[in-house]
Amino acid sequence: MNQTLVTLDDLSVGYGGQTVLSGISFSIARGGFTALLGANGTGKSTLLKTILGLQPPIAGRLHLHPNAGGNRPVFGYVPQATQFDPLYLLSGFDVALMGTFGRVRAGSRVPREEKEFAAHCLRATGAEDFARRRFAELSGGQKQRVLIARALASRPDVLVLDEPTAGVDHAATHAVMEFISQVRRDLNIAVLLVTHDFAVVRRHADHVVWLTPGAVLQGTADELMNARKMAEILEMETD
Amino acid sequence: METLFHILAPDFLLRNSVYASLLVGIACPLVGVYLVLRRLVFMGVALPQVSSTGIAIALSLPMWLGLNVSAEQGEGHALPFAGSILFTVAAILLLAFMERRGRGVPEGRLGVSYVVCAALSVLILAKNPHGEMGLLDLLKGEVITISNADLAMTAGALGAVLVAILLFHKELLLVSFDRALAVTLGKRVTFWDVLLYLLIGVTVSMAVLSVGPLIAFGLLLIPALTAHLFASNMRQFMALSVVIGAASSFFGFWLSYTCDLPVGPTDVVLLGAVYAAGWIAARFLK
Numbered sequence: 001m002n003q004t005l006v007t008l009d010d011l012s013v014g015y016g017g018q019t020v021l022s023g024i025s026f027s028i029a030r031g032g033f034t035a036l037l038g039a040n041g042t043g044k045s046t047l048l049k050t051i052l053g054l055q056p057p058i059a060g061r062l063h064l065h066p067n068a069g070g071n072r073p074v075f076g077y078v079p080q081a082t083q084f085d086p087l088y089l090l091s092g093f094d095v096a097l098m099g100t101f102g103r104v105r106a107g108s109r110v111p112r113e114e115k116e117f118a119a120h121c122l123r124a125t126g127a128e129d130f131a132r133r134r135f136a137e138l139s140g141g142q143k144q145r146v147l148i149a150r151a152l153a154s155r156p157d158v159l160v161l162d163e164p165t166a167g168v169d170h171a172a173t174h175a176v177m178e179f180i181s182q183v184r185r186d187l188n189i190a191v192l193l194v195t196h197d198f199a200v201v202r203r204h205a206d207h208v209v210w211l212t213p214g215a216v217l218q219g220t221a222d223e224l225m226n227a228r229k230m231a232e233i234l235e236m237e238t239d
Numbered sequence: 240m241e242t243l244f245h246i247l248a249p250d251f252l253l254r255n256s257v258y259a260s261l262l263v264g265i266a267c268p269l270v271g272v273y274l275v276l277r278r279l280v281f282m283g284v285a286l287p288q289v290s291s292t293g294i295a296i297a298l299s300l301p302m303w304l305g306l307n308v309s310a311e312q313g314e315g316h317a318l319p320f321a322g323s324i325l326f327t328v329a330a331i332l333l334l335a336f337m338e339r340r341g342r343g344v345p346e347g348r349l350g351v352s353y354v355v356c357a358a359l360s361v362l363i364l365a366k367n368p369h370g371e372m373g374l375l376d377l378l379k380g381e382v383i384t385i386s387n388a389d390l391a392m393t394a395g396a397l398g399a400v401l402v403a404i405l406l407f408h409k410e411l412l413l414v415s416f417d418r419a420l421a422v423t424l425g426k427r428v429t430f431w432d433v434l435l436y437l438l439i440g441v442t443v444s445m446a447v448l449s450v451g452p453l454i455a456f457g458l459l460l461i462p463a464l465t466a467h468l469f470a471s472n473m474r475q476f477m478a479l480s481v482v483i484g485a486a487s488s489f490f491g492f493w494l495s496y497t498c499d500l501p502v503g504p505t506d507v508v509l510l511g512a513v514y515a516a517g518w519i520a521a522r523f524l525k
Contacts, residue, residue: 052423075423087276087467088416089476101413102424107406134471154424 002029004065005073005157005190006051011060013043013050019058020046024216026209028158033184033191035201035221038211044194047211048162051192052077067157074102076156076189078164081143086136092146093131096122099153121149125179141172148176152183158190159183165197173197177204198225242497255385257492259393259449260502264488266397267458268466268480269404270442273435275463277415281349282334283459285356286443287452289330290323292356294448295363297322302367320392323448328440335436385449396445400438411435412473450503454491457507458484465514468521487513 004027012022021043028034038044049055050062052075064072076099099121100114122131127145130138135146144164151159159180165173181204184191195201201208201221208224210217212233217224224233246257274283297318330352338345385393404411414421414431421428446455466479491506498505 049419052419054419054422077420077423079417079419084417085276085278087278088412089467089470089472090416091472094473098413098417098420099424101409101421101426104409106410110409150420160423 002031003068004029005067007061007063007065008051009061009063011047011050011062012058013046013055014058015046015055017058021211021216022059024060024209026207026218028190028192030157030190031184031188032207033181033205034193034207034209035205036192036194036209036211037196037198037201039213042211042213044211045162048160048192048194051075052160073157074154076151076154076159078144078147078151078159078161080163080166081140081147082166084135084143088136090135091132092127092135092138092142092149093118093122095135095146096127096131096149096153099150102154118149118153121152122146124152124183125149126175140166141169141176144172144176148180152187156189158192161191161193161195163194163196165195165200173200180204201225243493246493246496253496255387255390256449256502257489259385259390260488260492260506261485262393262397263446263450263455264458264484264486265481266400266442267446267455268462268484269401269477270439271459271463271484272466272477272480273411273415274439274459275467280460281346282331282439283456285334285349285352286327286331286439287447287455287459288353288356288360290327290444290447290455291360291452292363293322293324293326293444294319295322295360295367296326299363299367317392320444320448323444324441327444327447328437331436331440332433335432389449393445393449396441400442403434403438407431407434408477450488450506453503454488454506457503457510458488461507461510461514462487465510465517468517469524483510483513 006028008024008026011024012019013024014020024047026034036044036047046055050057067073097110097115097118100110100118104110104114119128119131122128122145125145125148127142127149130142131146135143138146148159148161148164151161161180164180165176177200180191180193183189191204193200193205202225205221208217208219208221210224210233217233223229245251246254248254251257271283274280300318300322334345334348334352337343337348410426410431411434413424413426414428414435418428421431443455443459446458450458462480462484463476465483466476470476470479487506487510491509492502494500494509495502495505
């Protein structure tokens with residue numbers, strides 16, 4: 001049995017006291033790949049922000065279990081690449097290096113070994129060739145590789161990806177997702193993926209949480225993504 | 240050239256004003272980088288005006304309380320600095336809090352703050368017999384004399400701002416660039432935000448007190464925007480902003496002294512010319 005890192009127990013999430021989503025219960029275990037599906041407006045991003053600690057839950061419990069080091073689990077967050085302001089004059093390396101800041105004391109310089117580790121993560125994600133270029137000028141796929149490298153540089157227990165392949169072509173999507181699966185196996189970390197891409201979920205996820213208006217469905221990709229079930233769910237979303 | 244040597248001479252009457260201008264020319268662009276990056280440029284317009292109102296109120300307070308303040312006592316910067324920093328920091332924290340809540344029109348709030356504070360400063364000074372003794376000149380951007388004690392206070396405050404920004408650049412940049420990442424890495428985001436706002440508040444207060452609100456705004460905004468045209472990384476961005484700010488402050492002072500013009504408007508026009516030249520040069524270089 002893999003170690004449980006995060007448990008959501010009858011959790012309700014929302015903004016300013018307004019509940020967007022309620023009654024959510026599932027666990028994220030080391031080595032697992034959980035996909036979070038749902039139409040726009042069903043509360044995927046709100047749930048993700050709550051799990052990451054960016055906003056408090058409205059009700060229920062979010063339990064973060066200690067990792068192997070006895071600390072709260074580290075989240076390696078990969079946001080959507082389009083959200084960053086191009087005014088910042090940061091290279092791909094600068095962005096990836098930020099992943100190490102959690103281990104560097106405030107006011108201290110980033111040690112050389114952390115810089116080398118960030119460079120190693122960029123190499124691992126295939127971002128080494130364009131790491132010295134301006135982050136804002138990279139393509140969508142290149143930015144995603146840098147952001148995944150940044151998340152890995154944080155030495156995460158849980159890799160959290162918010163639609164990492166949005167705006168990325170099919171070939172790049174395939175390469176990015178294969179890499180993420182490989183990293184999950186190699187480093188034995190958990191993956192929590194928010195996506196609209198059914199093909200990606202079918203191929204990689206071992207647990208699916210599907211947010212529909214009025215119900216949170218859970219199961220394996222095979223259980224939820226067969227033709228009959230999908231027709232039912234899509235009908236619920238249309239209604 | 241002769242004027243240049245005259246300004247640099249140790250016995251130059253306004254030498255402290257030159258030093259203060261240089262200090263402001265270094266500190267304002269540095270915090271201005273963060274205002275530009277966080278797209279808070281309009282805050283750079285409103286805050287110097289809020290600061291001026293704080294100064295005007297602080298200078299009028301003894302009169303309102305019926306205390307007898309002589310001209311000599313009124314020349315010190317401690318009371319105006321307290322008023323300036325109190326108003327500026329309160330305003331920046333309030334405006335930032337309202338922005339975080341995401342309601343209303345942020346530009347509207349900044350516009351209202353600017354225009355109300357500008358009007359309030361004039362009204363308060365109109366009823367203050369000491370208002371003519373320096374503060375109106377300061378608000379108009381005229382050269383004013385700065386005592387050694389005031390220069391030391393300016394140097395101490397702005398020096399502390401420079402050290403804090405350079406020391407915590409990593410944290411301030413992380414929180415500005417990607418708040419969500421900072422939270423997931425366990426950083427105390429609110430603490431770093433408040434620190435940045437305090438640094439901006441102290442810098443604006445000292446700048447307004449030393450050189451006036453017009454040039455404070457000019458130095459917060461224009462060097463950073465000009466440097467952004469040419470810099471290719473954050474280090475260059477900050478260094479170039481500081482160089483442009485310091486050089487414009489010094490040569491603006493020299494120009495105003497030579498041509499007998501008010502320092503504030505001269506500096507700002509010079510900065511504007513540097514920005515225009517930089518914009519054209521950047522077009523040719525690309």
